[in-house]
Protein backbone atom coordinates (compact mmCIF):
# COMPACT_ATOMS: atom_id res chain seq x y z
CA UNK A 125 0.00 0.00 0.00
CA UNK A 126 1.58 3.31 -1.00
CA UNK A 127 2.18 5.93 1.72
CA UNK A 128 0.80 9.21 0.41
CA UNK A 129 2.44 12.52 1.34
CA UNK A 130 0.29 15.65 1.15
CA UNK A 131 2.11 18.34 -0.81
CA UNK A 132 1.69 21.39 1.42
CA UNK A 133 2.77 23.83 -1.29
CA UNK A 134 -0.22 22.93 -3.42
CA UNK A 135 -2.74 21.34 -1.03
CA UNK A 136 -4.34 22.75 2.12
CA UNK A 137 -3.75 26.33 0.94
CA UNK A 138 -6.87 27.31 2.92
CA UNK A 139 -4.52 27.21 5.95
CA UNK A 140 -1.26 29.08 6.72
CA UNK A 141 1.87 27.05 5.97
CA UNK A 142 2.39 25.72 9.50
CA UNK A 143 -1.30 24.99 10.04
CA UNK A 144 -1.29 22.87 6.86
CA UNK A 145 0.61 20.19 8.82
CA UNK A 146 -2.29 19.89 11.28
CA UNK A 147 -4.88 19.95 8.49
CA UNK A 148 -3.10 17.22 6.51
CA UNK A 149 -2.82 14.99 9.58
CA UNK A 150 -6.49 15.56 10.43
CA UNK A 151 -7.36 14.50 6.87
CA UNK A 152 -5.55 11.18 7.37
CA UNK A 153 -2.12 11.81 5.84
CA UNK A 154 0.86 10.16 7.55
CA UNK A 155 3.45 12.18 5.62
CA UNK A 156 3.97 15.58 4.03
CA UNK A 157 6.18 17.18 1.39
CA UNK A 158 6.47 20.70 -0.02
CA UNK A 159 8.72 22.65 -2.33
CA UNK A 160 10.50 24.82 0.24
CA UNK A 161 10.53 25.05 4.05
CA UNK A 162 12.78 28.09 4.31
CA UNK A 163 10.28 30.72 5.38
CA UNK A 164 9.56 28.83 8.60
CA UNK A 165 12.19 27.90 11.16
CA UNK A 166 13.43 24.31 11.30
CA UNK A 167 12.23 24.16 14.92
CA UNK A 168 8.68 25.27 14.06
CA UNK A 169 8.43 22.65 11.34
CA UNK A 170 9.86 19.93 13.56
CA UNK A 171 7.29 20.81 16.21
CA UNK A 172 4.39 20.45 13.74
CA UNK A 173 5.71 17.14 12.46
CA UNK A 174 6.06 15.75 15.99
CA UNK A 175 2.74 17.11 17.20
CA UNK A 176 0.95 15.41 14.31
CA UNK A 177 3.06 12.25 14.11
CA UNK A 178 3.87 13.08 10.48
CA UNK A 179 6.85 11.92 8.43
CA UNK A 180 8.67 14.46 6.30
CA UNK A 181 8.89 12.76 2.90
CA UNK A 182 10.68 15.37 0.79
CA UNK A 183 11.53 18.99 0.12
CA UNK A 184 13.75 20.89 -2.31
CA UNK A 185 17.10 22.51 -1.77
CA UNK A 186 16.92 26.33 -2.11
CA UNK A 187 16.23 27.24 -5.78
CA UNK A 188 17.98 30.60 -6.18
CA UNK A 189 15.80 33.68 -6.66
CA UNK A 190 12.40 32.06 -7.24
CA UNK A 191 10.56 35.41 -7.39
CA UNK A 192 12.88 36.51 -10.20
CA UNK A 193 12.09 33.33 -12.16
CA UNK A 194 14.98 31.10 -11.11
CA UNK A 195 14.11 27.41 -10.82
CA UNK A 196 17.31 26.06 -9.30
CA UNK A 197 20.94 26.96 -9.94
CA UNK A 198 22.64 23.56 -10.32
CA UNK A 199 23.17 23.96 -14.07
CA UNK A 200 23.96 27.68 -13.97
CA UNK A 201 27.61 28.65 -14.55
CA UNK A 202 29.24 30.70 -11.80
CA UNK A 203 26.85 29.66 -9.02
CA UNK A 204 28.72 26.75 -7.46
CA UNK A 205 29.77 28.57 -4.27
CA UNK A 206 26.18 29.66 -3.73
CA UNK A 207 25.02 26.10 -4.27
CA UNK A 208 27.33 24.94 -1.49
CA UNK A 209 25.66 27.35 0.96
CA UNK A 210 22.24 26.06 -0.15
CA UNK A 211 23.30 22.51 0.59
CA UNK A 212 24.22 23.45 4.16
CA UNK A 213 20.95 25.34 4.62
CA UNK A 214 18.93 22.37 3.41
CA UNK A 215 20.92 20.07 5.71
CA UNK A 216 19.93 22.20 8.71
CA UNK A 217 16.27 21.62 7.84
CA UNK A 218 16.94 17.97 7.11
CA UNK A 219 18.43 17.48 10.57
CA UNK A 220 15.38 19.06 12.20
CA UNK A 221 12.75 17.26 10.11
CA UNK A 222 14.36 13.84 9.68
CA UNK A 223 13.78 13.91 5.91
CA UNK A 224 15.69 11.19 4.03
CA UNK A 225 15.55 12.67 0.50
CA UNK A 226 16.02 16.13 -1.03
CA UNK A 227 15.35 17.37 -4.56
CA UNK A 228 17.92 19.52 -6.37
CA UNK A 229 16.37 21.72 -9.05
CA UNK A 230 18.52 22.13 -12.18
CA UNK A 231 17.53 25.63 -13.31
CA UNK A 232 16.55 27.34 -16.53
CA UNK A 233 19.34 26.60 -18.99
CA UNK A 234 19.79 25.20 -22.49
CA UNK A 235 19.63 21.41 -22.15
CA UNK A 236 22.26 21.04 -24.90
CA UNK A 237 24.74 23.60 -23.61
CA UNK A 238 28.02 21.90 -22.68
CA UNK A 239 28.89 24.44 -20.01
CA UNK A 240 25.49 24.03 -18.31
CA UNK A 241 25.83 20.24 -18.52
CA UNK A 242 29.21 20.21 -16.83
CA UNK A 243 28.03 22.65 -14.13
CA UNK A 244 25.04 20.42 -13.51
CA UNK A 245 27.16 17.30 -13.16
CA UNK A 246 29.53 19.03 -10.77
CA UNK A 247 26.62 20.34 -8.66
CA UNK A 248 24.92 16.95 -8.62
CA UNK A 249 28.10 15.09 -7.66
CA UNK A 250 28.96 17.59 -4.92
CA UNK A 251 25.45 17.66 -3.46
CA UNK A 252 25.05 13.89 -3.54
CA UNK A 253 28.39 13.49 -1.80
CA UNK A 254 27.52 15.95 0.96
CA UNK A 255 24.03 14.48 1.47
CA UNK A 256 25.48 10.98 1.43
CA UNK A 257 27.56 11.84 4.49
CA UNK A 258 24.24 12.31 6.32
CA UNK A 259 22.52 9.24 4.88
CA UNK A 260 20.23 11.35 2.69
CA UNK A 261 19.30 10.63 -0.95
CA UNK A 262 19.57 13.27 -3.66
CA UNK A 263 16.72 13.28 -6.19
CA UNK A 264 16.67 14.60 -9.76
CA UNK A 265 13.27 15.33 -11.29
CA UNK A 266 12.56 15.78 -15.00
CA UNK A 267 9.98 18.58 -15.34
CA UNK A 268 7.87 19.21 -18.42
CA UNK A 269 8.50 22.32 -20.49
CA UNK A 270 4.87 23.41 -20.54
CA UNK A 271 4.83 24.05 -16.78
CA UNK A 272 8.45 25.20 -16.66
CA UNK A 273 9.59 26.55 -20.04
CA UNK A 274 13.34 26.30 -20.58
CA UNK A 275 13.93 23.95 -17.63
CA UNK A 276 17.26 22.17 -18.05
CA UNK A 277 16.24 18.64 -16.95
CA UNK A 278 13.25 18.07 -19.21
CA UNK A 279 13.80 14.44 -20.22
CA UNK A 280 13.60 11.18 -18.23
CA UNK A 281 16.22 9.47 -20.44
CA UNK A 282 18.77 12.15 -19.62
CA UNK A 283 18.11 11.85 -15.89
CA UNK A 284 18.43 8.07 -16.13
CA UNK A 285 21.75 8.29 -18.00
CA UNK A 286 23.20 10.81 -15.57
CA UNK A 287 22.24 8.68 -12.57
CA UNK A 288 23.87 5.65 -14.23
CA UNK A 289 27.03 7.57 -15.18
CA UNK A 290 27.48 9.05 -11.70
CA UNK A 291 27.10 5.62 -10.09
CA UNK A 292 26.36 7.13 -6.66
CA UNK A 293 24.21 4.95 -4.42
CA UNK A 294 22.23 7.91 -3.00
CA UNK A 295 21.48 9.59 -6.37
CA UNK A 296 17.95 8.72 -7.48
CA UNK A 297 15.10 9.68 -9.77
CA UNK A 298 12.08 11.69 -8.65
CA UNK A 299 9.39 10.11 -10.84
CA UNK A 300 6.55 12.60 -11.14
CA UNK A 301 3.89 10.71 -13.07
CA UNK A 302 2.29 13.98 -14.18
CA UNK A 303 5.52 15.20 -15.81
CA UNK A 304 6.25 11.75 -17.24
CA UNK A 305 2.89 11.58 -18.98
CA UNK A 306 3.28 15.05 -20.49
CA UNK A 307 6.89 14.54 -21.63
CA UNK A 308 6.86 10.94 -22.84
CA UNK A 309 3.71 8.98 -21.87
CA UNK A 310 4.17 5.20 -21.47
CA UNK A 311 3.87 5.59 -17.68
CA UNK A 312 3.41 1.98 -16.56
CA UNK A 313 6.30 0.64 -18.63
CA UNK A 314 8.52 3.47 -17.40
CA UNK A 315 7.62 2.66 -13.78
CA UNK A 316 8.54 -0.98 -14.38
CA UNK A 317 11.92 -0.03 -15.84
CA UNK A 318 12.84 2.92 -13.64
CA UNK A 319 11.57 1.85 -10.23
CA UNK A 320 14.97 0.44 -9.21
CA UNK A 321 16.47 3.95 -9.46
CA UNK A 322 13.38 5.81 -8.20
CA UNK A 323 13.55 7.47 -4.79
CA UNK A 324 10.21 9.27 -4.80
CA UNK A 325 6.97 9.31 -6.83
CA UNK A 326 4.55 12.20 -7.33
CA UNK A 327 1.06 12.29 -8.83
CA UNK A 328 -1.58 14.58 -10.34
CA UNK A 329 -4.19 14.32 -13.05
CA UNK A 330 -3.15 15.09 -16.62
CA UNK A 331 -3.63 17.61 -18.15
CA UNK A 332 -5.16 19.73 -15.35
CA UNK A 333 -2.77 18.83 -12.48
CA UNK A 334 -5.72 18.28 -10.15
CA UNK A 335 -6.79 15.35 -7.94
CA UNK A 336 -5.63 11.96 -9.29
CA UNK A 337 -9.16 10.79 -9.94
CA UNK A 338 -9.86 11.30 -13.61
CA UNK A 339 -8.72 12.69 -16.96
CA UNK A 340 -6.18 10.78 -19.03
CA UNK A 341 -4.44 8.59 -16.41
CA UNK A 342 -5.94 5.55 -14.63
CA UNK A 343 -4.49 6.03 -11.14
CA UNK A 344 -6.15 3.02 -9.45
CA UNK A 345 -4.31 0.85 -11.98
CA UNK A 346 -1.02 2.74 -11.49
CA UNK A 347 -1.28 2.48 -7.67
CA UNK A 348 -1.75 -1.29 -7.88
CA UNK A 349 1.13 -1.51 -10.35
CA UNK A 350 3.37 0.50 -8.00
CA UNK A 351 2.41 -1.93 -5.19
CA UNK A 352 2.99 -4.96 -7.40
CA UNK A 353 6.47 -3.66 -8.22
CA UNK A 354 7.26 -3.54 -4.50
CA UNK A 355 7.75 0.22 -4.15
CA UNK A 356 8.03 1.05 -0.45
CA UNK A 357 8.62 4.80 -0.64
CA UNK A 358 6.26 7.77 -0.58
CA UNK A 359 3.86 9.05 -3.21
CA UNK A 360 3.70 12.83 -3.09
CA UNK A 361 0.35 14.40 -3.90
CA UNK A 362 1.68 17.34 -5.89
CA UNK A 363 -1.63 18.51 -7.28
CA UNK A 364 -3.72 21.68 -7.22
CA UNK A 365 -7.12 20.90 -5.71
CA UNK A 366 -10.02 21.79 -8.02
CA UNK A 367 -11.82 23.45 -5.14
CA UNK A 368 -11.43 23.07 -1.38
CA UNK A 369 -8.73 20.53 -0.53
CA UNK A 370 -10.95 18.44 1.75
CA UNK A 371 -13.75 18.27 -0.84
CA UNK A 372 -11.37 16.62 -3.30
CA UNK A 373 -10.08 13.84 -1.05
CA UNK A 374 -12.59 11.16 -2.11
CA UNK A 375 -9.84 9.34 -4.05
CA UNK A 376 -7.73 9.23 -0.85
CA UNK A 377 -10.38 7.73 1.48
CA UNK A 378 -9.19 4.09 1.10
CA UNK A 379 -5.63 5.11 2.00
CA UNK A 380 -6.27 7.54 4.89
CA UNK A 381 -4.79 6.91 8.33
CA UNK A 382 -7.60 6.56 10.84
Ligand SMILES: O=C(O)C(=O)CO
Pocket residue numbers: 159184227229265267300362
Ligand atom coordinates in the same frame (compact mmCIF):
# COMPACT_ATOMS: atom_id res chain seq x y z
O1 LIG B 1 7.41 21.61 -10.29
C1 LIG B 1 7.50 20.46 -9.84
O2 LIG B 1 6.89 19.52 -10.33
C2 LIG B 1 8.35 20.18 -8.73
O3 LIG B 1 8.22 19.14 -8.11
C3 LIG B 1 9.39 21.15 -8.37
O4 LIG B 1 10.10 20.68 -7.30
